[in-house]
Amino acid sequence: MSDSNMFSFIPASHKDCILTEKWCYTKADKYECEYTWIIQDYSTNASRIRQKGLRSSAFSAANDSSKWEWYLEISINDHYNHNLQEYEDWLCISLHLGTERIHDFKPISGNVTISLMDSKNRKANTNEANFFVELRGEDSTRNIHAFKFIKCDHLISINDDVLLPKGELRILCKLYFNREFVNFTNPNDVPNQIDEFNSVTHDLEKLLDDEESSDLMINVNGKDYPAHKTILAARSPVFKAMLKHDVAETQQNRIEIKDIDENIFKELLRYIYTGRVENLKDTALELLLVAEKYDLEHLKNMCVSALSVLLSEKTAVKILILSDLINVECLKTRAIEYVKANLLEVMRSKDWNDLNSNKDLMKCLLDSDR
Numbered sequence: 001m002s003d004s005n006m007f008s009f010i011p012a013s014h015k016d017c018i019l020t021e022k023w024c025y026t027k028a029d030k031y032e033c034e035y036t037w038i039i040q041d042y043s044t045n046a047s048r049i050r051q052k053g054l055r056s057s058a059f060s061a062a063n064d065s066s067k068w069e070w071y072l073e074i075s076i077n078d079h080y081n082h083n084l085q086e087y088e089d090w091l092c093i094s095l096h097l098g099t100e101r102i103h104d105f106k107p108i109s110g111n112v113t114i115s116l117m118d119s120k121n122r123k124a125n126t127n128e129a130n131f132f133v134e135l136r137g138e139d140s141t142r143n144i145h146a147f148k149f150i151k152c153d154h155l156i157s158i159n160d161d162v163l164l165p166k167g168e169l170r171i172l173c174k175l176y177f178n179r180e181f182v183n184f185t186n187p188n189d190v191p192n193q194i195d196e197f198n199s200v201t202h203d204l205e206k207l208l209d210d211e212e213s214s215d216l217m218i219n220v221n222g223k224d225y226p227a228h229k230t231i232l233a234a235r236s237p238v239f240k241a242m243l244k245h246d247v248a249e250t251q252q253n254r255i256e257i258k259d260i261d262e263n264i265f266k267e268l269l270r271y272i273y274t275g276r277v278e279n280l281k282d283t284a285l286e287l288l289l290v291a292e293k294y295d296l297e298h299l300k301n302m303c304v305s306a307l308s309v310l311l312s313e314k315t316a317v318k319i320l321i322l323s324d325l326i327n328v329e330c331l332k333t334r335a336i337e338y339v340k341a342n343l344l345e346v347m348r349s350k351d352w353n354d355l356n357s358n359k360d361l362m363k364c365l366l367d368s369d370r
């Protein structure tokens with residue numbers, strides 16, 4: 001085996017570091033996310049925050065298929081810290097991890113950076129820390145790290161444009177964490193396996209446009225796409241059922257689909273053949289509906305993860321309506337939380353009337369406040 005094949009999965013900058021016949025390359029499964037939390041009318045609600053604290057909605061890393069839920073909490077004094085005198089009358093922000101969905105309680109390490117932003121979205125006050133936590137099954141939530149930022153009286157007395165633009169407290173959180181480390185140690189076997197997997201994916205992708213070897217033509221809004229019955233049936237229970245039925249279309253090796261945009265269908269086929277999607281950020285909403293229709297659970301999870309971090313004033317209504325339509329409760333809950341936290345901005349969006357006319361969803365929004 002050539003050196004280039006032996007080290008194909010090691011970053012190029014590290015290859016020259018391996019000087020011995022026996023070696024180990026340890027790779028961390030790194031997850032990253034950024035989260036913005038804006039608290040309106042902070043000065044007015046400072047007394048309430050002092051008494052009760054305030055918690056953000058949950059957020060997850062887009063590439064985390066386990067959908068671990070993180071959230072921020074703001075308090076006056078850090079009631080998770082026993083040294084209360086040190087934190088007395090300080091604005092404190094802490095990072096927490098909800099453990100309800102965690103089934104494999106392994107140690108977790110990472111880094112968190114939390115910043116207070118000014119009116120020009122510049123970091124006016126920043127704290128950063130590494131963390132290491134051993135999770136336990138009996139915890140429903142786990143305080144990961146707490147920062148003290150500024151004395152409360154000073155926060156309210158300084159120029160509003162510095163830390164309270166428009167009366168809002170703006171918080172930016174950047175998080176990355178690792179759950180596991182994987183060792184690659186056998187240069188004679190492991191790279192072959194990885195290279196072979198990449199080779200199979202590449203070869204299957206070439207079949208996407210291979211009309212000569214195809215045994216099925218799919219017509220989407222007037223345009224034909226060659227496909228392979230075996231691959232479609234193996235990947236999608238819905239396609240499998242369609243191809244088993246003895247109907248005129250399948251007898252003629254031709255299927256017509258009218259309810260999918262051409263570009264979305266291309267990404268659907270790409271996923272079926274390779275397990276990958278290009279530009280998921282731009283197609284997640286439409287692909288989620290298609291994934292539901294063709295019973296593609298992994299693609300559905302990919303789209304839900306992407307949409308969870310793509311929630312904004314412009315997208316929240318569409319995401320909420322779709323998640324309700326196809327009964328994706330975790331995404332629906334996050335969309336409701338986002339709409340509640342950013343109601344005025346969402347009401348200005350062009351899709352607000354679609355939500356306002358949906359009595360069931362409006363009832364969900366109202367009920368969630370009780």
